[in-house]
Amino acid sequence: MRQLLYISSSTLPGNMADIEEILEESQRHNAADGITGLLWSDGTHFLQVLEGEHDHVGATMGRILSDHRHSAIVVLRDEAVAAREFGEWSMVHRRADAPADAYDAQMRRLLENASEPVRERFLNLIATGER
Numbered sequence: 001m002r003q004l005l006y007i008s009s010s011t012l013p014g015n016m017a018d019i020e021e022i023l024e025e026s027q028r029h030n031a032a033d034g035i036t037g038l039l040w041s042d043g044t045h046f047l048q049v050l051e052g053e054h055d056h057v058g059a060t061m062g063r064i065l066s067d068h069r070h071s072a073i074v075v076l077r078d079e080a081v082a083a084r085e086f087g088e089w090s091m092v093h094r095r096a097d098a099p100a101d102a103y104d105a106q107m108r109r110l111l112e113n114a115s116e117p118v119r120e121r122f123l124n125l126i127a128t129g130e131r
């Protein structure tokens with residue numbers, strides 16, 4: 001099982017229609033390809049974990065890399081893992097004006113089974129907005 005984690009900067013104006021389109025495409029492809037993971041966005045950055053069979057993760061990442069809806073894509077981690085840490089596909093999008101509490105709780109729940117380095121990256125980014 002391959003696990004890949006990257007961060008990128010959004011080039012989108014930040015409206016929900018764009019995010020919903022990404023979500024719809026991702027759900028469709030990922031279900032067919034056995035890809036699970038998590039896509040997080042605060043409207044400025046994306047942070048995504050992809051998990052699945054080695055070549056499926058590679059093909060998915062190949063498409064994502066050439067997508068102009070984001071830039072400055074940096075792979076933070078690309079490793080073999082014994083088992084999936086994110087059992088399903090989910091996406092968390094925090095609107096700038098949404099209250100933090102419910103959203104933070106949801107992220108913590110989704111990160112429950114994630115390895116320490118992955119969890120730390122997410123929680124750091126959420127807390128500070130920093131890479």
Ligand SMILES: Cc1cc2nc3c(=O)[nH]c(=O)nc-3n(C[C@H](O)[C@H](O)[C@H](O)COP(=O)(O)O)c2cc1C
Nearest residue numbers: 022025026029030039046048060063064067069070
């Ligand atoms: C931040 C971000 C995350 C994405 N995540 C996925 C993903 O997990 N799986 C996927 O298939 N496409 C994802 N996409 C979309 C792909 O880049 C690509 O547009 C899509 O797979 C093409 O789908 P289509 O061939 O059906 O048009 C993502 C795009 C962005 C900008």
